[in-house]
Amino acid sequence: MTDFSPTQPVIDDRAVVWSIPRDELAARIPGSRLLVIMHGYGSHESDLISLAPHLPAEIVCASLRAPLIAPAPIQNGFAWFQVGAPGNPEPSAVDAAARGVLAWLDGLTSAFGGPAAVSTLGFSQGGAMALQLLRHEPSRFASTINLSGFSISGDAPADVELETLRPRVFWGRDERDPIIPPSAVARTATWLEAHATTDARLYPGAGHGITGDEIADAREFLEQTLQSAPTPSGATGR
Template sequence: MTDFSQTQPIIDEKAVVWSVAREELAQRLPGSRLLVIMHGYGSHEADLISLAPHLPGDIVCASLRAPLIAPAPIQNGFAWFQIGESGNPEPSAVDAAARGVIDWLDGLTTTHGAPAAVSTLGFSQGGAMALQLLRHEPQRFASTVNLSGFSVSGDAPADEELTSIRPRVFWGRDERDPIIPPSAIARTSTWLEAHATVDARLYPGAGHGITGDEITDVRRFLEQTLLAAPSSATA
């Protein structure tokens, strides 16, 4: 675990919450469909794992704890990167966090064997992380779910490649989200239009949150993408 003074975020493997028992990972993970879940700012790994029972039953879910300790007044909460300007964090900090998740995935494969396919699901800051992971290693991920999140400004290593392969991305939000500023929404819309095949949906009344209808749509999206993805030895 690190605080905001650190620049090399590392995912704490012991803090990962799985949808299956840890003692079953060696048997269950190789060849399975893996969904990597990333929470929002000030939350924790035990939050979004509650979505697992509402997602396709044939996937394995891993909910990660962000590597940075969120500052006061938040208690027992974590962050992927410093907020900085709302909706416009320092790209290098998001890149560093993305590399930490990629390193964790590499270690997971070494320890337990490769999943058949991997998708990501993130909320708010976690949504920004899901998109940034795609911008680093697009071939690694079958699909991306961005809930109430945003794309980070600037260029990323695989942006040019993404304009050709245009991976599947689900983007769910409330048009009246009180947290994500309009400038970040506009940036995200422009970036997704140029780099992905987007399923963009609005959920009035969600605020900065997740609705039941949204999760139903996410389930269908993962059935069409993660479950349908061909097996990849590089995942």
């Protein structure tokens, strides 16, 4: 585990929480539909894995622990990058975290074989991560779910490619979110309009949180993605 000055954030594979038993990974990961879940600032890997039973049964979910220890007064919480200016963190720190997740995916593929399709779901900082992963290796991800997250300022390696690819992104939020500033919302809307095929939805009353309706819509979004993904051989339900 690293503090807030990492040279290269590393995902702790031992801390990953899976929606299936670890002893089934070797059999299930090859050809699977994998969903990488990334929690928000100050949370942990055991938080959003609770969403797994509400998502398509054929998806294998992996909930990652962010690589940085969130500072006091937060206890037992983690972060993907320093907060910095609200809604506008240092891009290089987010890039470093994204490279850490991509390295973890490389290791997963080396250990077990490649999934048929990989999607991401992130909340808040995790939503920013989901978008930044897309901006590094867009061809790697079948779809992206950004819940109450935001795009990072500046350019990223695959932004020009994304203008043509326009991958599918689900963006759910409350327009009265008390945490994400309007400037970050506007930046995200502008970036998505230019780089993605976006399903943007508002959930009044969610605040900076996730509602049941939002997860139901995210499930439908993932099901639509699965229809166009390859069918893994020997797949079974969760």
